[in-house]
Amino acid sequence: MGRSSMVSVLCALVLAGCAGRAPEAARSKDSLLRVVAAASAEPRSGASAPAPGTSAEEAAPAHDDEVDDDGGEIDDGLDLAAEPGTGARAHSPLAAMTEAQIEELLSKDPAALGPMSVGATNAGALFNGIRMPESDRWELVDPGHAWGTRETIDALDRTIGEVHRQFPGSPKLYIGHISDRDGGHLSPHKSHQAGRDVDISYFLDARHRWYQRATAANLDRERTWAFVRALVTESDVELILIDTSVQRLLKEHALKIGEDKGWLDDVFQYGSRKPRPLIRHARGHANHIHIRFYSPIAQESAVRAYPLLVKRGVIKPTAYYVRHTAKKGQTLGSLARKYGTTVEAIKRANGLRSTAIQARRVYNIPRPSSGPAAPPKHVVVPPRRLPPPRAAEAAPPVRHEEVGPALGG
Ligand SMILES: [Zn+2]
Numbered sequence: 001m002g003r004s005s006m007v008s009v010l011c012a013l014v015l016a017g018c019a020g021r022a023p024e025a026a027r028s029k030d031s032l033l034r035v036v037a038a039a040s041a042e043p044r045s046g047a048s049a050p051a052p053g054t055s056a057e058e059a060a061p062a063h064d065d066e067v068d069d070d071g072g073e074i075d076d077g078l079d080l081a082a083e084p085g086t087g088a089r090a091h092s093p094l095a096a097m098t099e100a101q102i103e104e105l106l107s108k109d110p111a112a113l114g115p116m117s118v119g120a121t122n123a124g125a126l127f128n129g130i131r132m133p134e135s136d137r138w139e140l141v142d143p144g145h146a147w148g149t150r151e152t153i154d155a156l157d158r159t160i161g162e163v164h165r166q167f168p169g170s171p172k173l174y175i176g177h178i179s180d181r182d183g184g185h186l187s188p189h190k191s192h193q194a195g196r197d198v199d200i201s202y203f204l205d206a207r208h209r210w211y212q213r214a215t216a217a218n219l220d221r222e223r224t225w226a227f228v229r230a231l232v233t234e235s236d237v238e239l240i241l242i243d244t245s246v247q248r249l250l251k252e253h254a255l256k257i258g259e260d261k262g263w264l265d266d267v268f269q270y271g272s273r274k275p276r277p278l279i280r281h282a283r284g285h286a287n288h289i290h291i292r293f294y295s296p297i298a299q300e301s302a303v304r305a306y307p308l309l310v311k312r313g314v315i316k317p318t319a320y321y322v323r324h325t326a327k328k329g330q331t332l333g334s335l336a337r338k339y340g341t342t343v344e345a346i347k348r349a350n351g352l353r354s355t356a357i358q359a360r361r362v363y364n365i366p367r368p369s370s371g372p373a374a375p376p377k378h379v380v381v382p383p384r385r386l387p388p389p390r391a392a393e394a395a396p397p398v399r400h401e402e403v404g405p406a407l408g409g
Pocket residue numbers: 074076189192197198199289290291
């Protein structure tokens with residue numbers, strides 16, 4: 001039950017507007033309803049479309065995997081409630097363009113529109129994604145699935161660069177999945193659909209493999225903390241998933257080197273009762289870090305261009321689903337009646353070949369009015385959580401010897 005319930009209880013805010021405290025309140029098996037916006041990248045054969053990835057037929061059964069509790073899926077689909085009332089509204093250069101201008105670019109030079117992160121990270125798509133480049137600072141575990149937004153790629157490069165600035169000659173990190181070229185479902189993940197999620201290794205002391213478990217014996221606390229600190233303070237990170245056992249090691253290290261306890265409590269879920277930790281536990285994250293970045297420009301561009309992307313068949317229209325955890329005795333027929341839809345529609349939405357369903361599994365129930373829905377609303381990036389300035393930072397000592405008279409003019 002663990003994985004799907006963990007995610008499902010988080011009444012999710014794929015769409016803006018749900019009251020902020022929902023996740024804790026909804027911790028009941030009977031309220032495992034979740035509204036997700038589903039979109040998948042299905043490039044058509046039009047000249048302007050990017051190289052085709054999956055067809056609709058191939059993509060559909062992926063839902064089966066998505067709700068399979070025993071399928072080895074990684075618990076990375078957590079949706080956070082939007083932080084109420086804070087942060088900066090993102091802006092896209094597309095906001096200044098007319099519909100006609102966007103449409104013309106879409107047909108003549110779609111790349112000029114820039115990357116777009118469409119929809120939710122667990123039900124979205126990526127348009128004009130950028131592949132993570134090769135580097136001597138990291139190794140791409142699966143280069144074919146390392147596509148992200150400009151913001152994601154840049155934030156990774158910048159924050160890893162910060163570790164190398166502090167610790168020259170640091171070993172390579174492994175970078176696992178980001179997103180498929182066109183986004184959409186990427187097994188074995190719930191998220192990773194919109195170019196904003198990244199799986200990345202911890203810094204470990206010894207030579208290590210991808211997906212090697214971080215422990216007290218092998219975790220390179222200095223470098224890993226420097227990396228996580230940079231993510232928090234120097235990038236627009238939305239969420240970091242780290243196993244509690246590793247959070248403890250990192251937080252203890254941070255305290256030891258004099259980081260502010262109040263700030264750490266605000267950032268780490270481990271050892272804190274603050275309501276909105278950035279770094280959270282999710283099963284399956286003792287062997288890698290899952291990072292989700294905001295991509296304000298790519299997300300806003302997607303909101304702006306969405307109707308045209310749909311119109312031109314670049315992406316499929318966003319459909320809305322309710323996530324329902326089946327109870328004993330329920331059948332597709334009873335679910336169809338309950339939600340005012342049909343058995344066939346539920347089968348299609350979940351890639352089911354028969355009408356058999358299982359108790360405690362989560363099913364996508366298409367809402368009866370699946371008209372041309374709009375994608376999630378405008379993105380608001382909350383302010384970064386910065387530690388209080390240290391005394392030394394607050395009043396940097398003036399280093400007179402560096403300010404010679406020759407420079408004074
Ligand atoms: Zn992940």
